[in-house]
Amino acid sequence: MAHSYDQSDAEEEKLHFANVIATFQNYAQYSLSANNRRRKDLYTLPKADQELLIALGYREKLDQVDQAIIANADFLSEVVADPEIFGHALGNTEAESESSATANHHSHEHVSPGHTHSHDHSYSHTHDGTPQRRGRYKPTDFDMDKLRSTLKQFVRDWSVEGREEREACYKPMKEALLTHFAEIPVSERGCIRVLVPGAGLGRLAHDVAGLGFTCQGNEFSHYMLLSSHFILNRTEAVNAHMIYPYVHSFSNLASSEALLRPITIPDVLPSGLPQGVDFSLVAGDFEEIYGAEIKADEPQAGQWDAILTCFFIDTAKNIVNYLRIIHKILAPGGIWINVGPLLWHWENNTTNDPSIELSLAEVKELARAIGFRITDERTIDTTYTSNAQGMLGYVYHAEFWTATKV
Ligand SMILES: C[S@@+](CC[C@H](N)C(=O)[O-])C[C@H]1O[C@@H](n2cnc3c(N)ncnc32)[C@H](O)[C@@H]1O
Numbered sequence: 417m418a419h420s421y422d423q424s425d426a427e428e429e430k431l432h433f434a435n436v437i438a439t440f441q442n443y444a445q446y447s448l449s450a451n452n453r454r455r456k457d458l459y460t461l462p463k464a465d466q467e468l469l470i471a472l473g474y475r476e477k478l479d480q481v482d483q484a485i486i487a488n489a490d491f492l493s494e495v496v497a498d499p500e501i502f503g504h505a506l507g508n509t510e511a512e513s514e515s516s517a518t519a520n521h522h523s524h525e526h527v528s529p530g531h532t533h534s535h536d537h538s539y540s541h542t543h544d545g546t547p548q549r550r551g552r553y554k555p556t557d558f559d560m561d562k563l564r565s566t567l568k569q570f571v572r573d574w575s576v577e578g579r580e581e582r583e584a585c586y587k588p589m590k591e592a593l594l595t596h597f598a599e600i601p602v603s604e605r606g607c608i609r610v611l612v613p614g615a616g617l618g619r620l621a622h623d624v625a626g627l628g629f630t631c632q633g634n635e636f637s638h639y640m641l642l643s644s645h646f647i648l649n650r651t652e653a654v655n656a657h658m659i660y661p662y663v664h665s666f667s668n669l670a671s672s673e674a675l676l677r678p679i680t681i682p683d684v685l686p687s688g689l690p691q692g693v694d695f696s697l698v699a700g701d702f703e704e705i706y707g708a709e710i711k712a713d714e715p716q717a718g719q720w721d722a723i724l725t726c727f728f729i730d731t732a733k734n735i736v737n738y739l740r741i742i743h744k745i746l747a748p749g750g751i752w753i754n755v756g757p758l759l760w761h762w763e764n765n766t767t768n769d770p771s772i773e774l775s776l777a778e779v780k781e782l783a784r785a786i787g788f789r790i791t792d793e794r795t796i797d798t799t800y801t802s803n804a805q806g807m808l809g810y811v812y813h814a815e816f817w818t819a820t821k822v
Pocket residue numbers: 536537538539572613614615616617634635636637640700701702703726727728731
């Protein structure tokens with residue numbers, strides 16, 4: 417449930433934000449030192465073994481990885497070059513302001529400040545996130561893991577290589593949206609308000625806005641917010657950046673090329689959305705922003721014509737509350753379109769947070785009990801930020817459905 421947002425929350429949040437920035441800034445040192453471990457290990461081997469490995473080009477490979485890490489670090493330092501905009505936004509204790517969401521598409525220049533949350537979750541089970549209070553923050557392995565996941569998230573959302581993976585989910589969602597509103601002329605789509613909670617790096621929300629709908633993404637991870645802000649507002653050319661997302665682990669790779677594969681981003685120019693398109697990203701916790709008791713100035717109830725959740729509902733601690741909020745804020749006859757697995761993010765957390773973990777059948781039964789009519793159910797096999805050239809790949813049997821508020 418939403419709790420009231422006080423001064424200590426604001427401070428906690430500022431501290432957490434500063435720690436995320438420190439993680440970006442420490443990336444080079446941390447990653448170069450991890451690679452240097454390999455170099456040192458090489459030199460502990462018997463001379464004959466070293467010679468064999470050097471003849472394979474192993475030492476050159478380590479040098480190339482260093483170069484790739486430095487290139488990644490240059491990119492990441494650009495992402496956090498201008499964090500003040502966020503600093504101000506995060507210092508704000510007011511919830512999301514509607515004004516930012518009603519301007520034209522340049523409004524996404526301002527990621528509007530809802531309440532951000534002091535935990536960030538990439539798609540993993542691990543939990544941690546206690547901000548340190550004294551001295552210079554030393555990023556943990558957990559922090560670095562999130563940053564490395566963020567690099568892979570860029571591939572998913574903003575590269576040619578990620579197209580197949582993201583479209584496996586985004587395309588059926590966009591098709592269901594277009595089908596539901598097929599009667600509305602294209603010129604009037606701007607009147608239809610679409611919400612994308614857990615928007616990640618913002619591609620789905622961007623593409624929905626590109627279809628002419630009014631679209632608002634919501635996201636609470638500072639890693640995601642800083643990165644989406646950079647790509648949406650500070651990137652002026654297609655393929656402006658080159659990153660090396662796969663240089664951090666040598667496991668399960670068929671070749672050095674798979675390890676050193678560069679990815680260029682973005683594949684489209686985000687600022688190329690048509691004039692007048694209403695697209696915004698709101699920073700903050702979904703439950704706090706959209707589930708707060710209805711305020712006089714920002715009634716969320718019944719305000720959204722469509723809600724698109726992609727790999728999101730399993731981020732709930734209490735799925736009942738997520739579904740209730742989605743139901744409450746949908747307009748009568750509104751549509752909820754979902755794709756995703758049920759990798760309950762808070763399962764086995766170490767922070768004593770509650771976690772309710774339902775089966776797919778239970779989630780659907782719950783949704784019906786809350787007042788949804790579920791249709792168009794199917795399974796979509798898809799990867800999530802996987803290295804397409806790796807020797808290991810996880811495939812989610814993600815569940816797709818559309819649901820209308822009855
Ligand atoms: C698995 S990712 C999916 C991202 C994106 N929808 C995609 O398909 O690429 C889940 C996202 O939800 C965000 N998230 C988790 N809990 C949230 C919350 N309570 N409020 C807002 N965002 C949240 C995470 O930070 C993460 O970016």
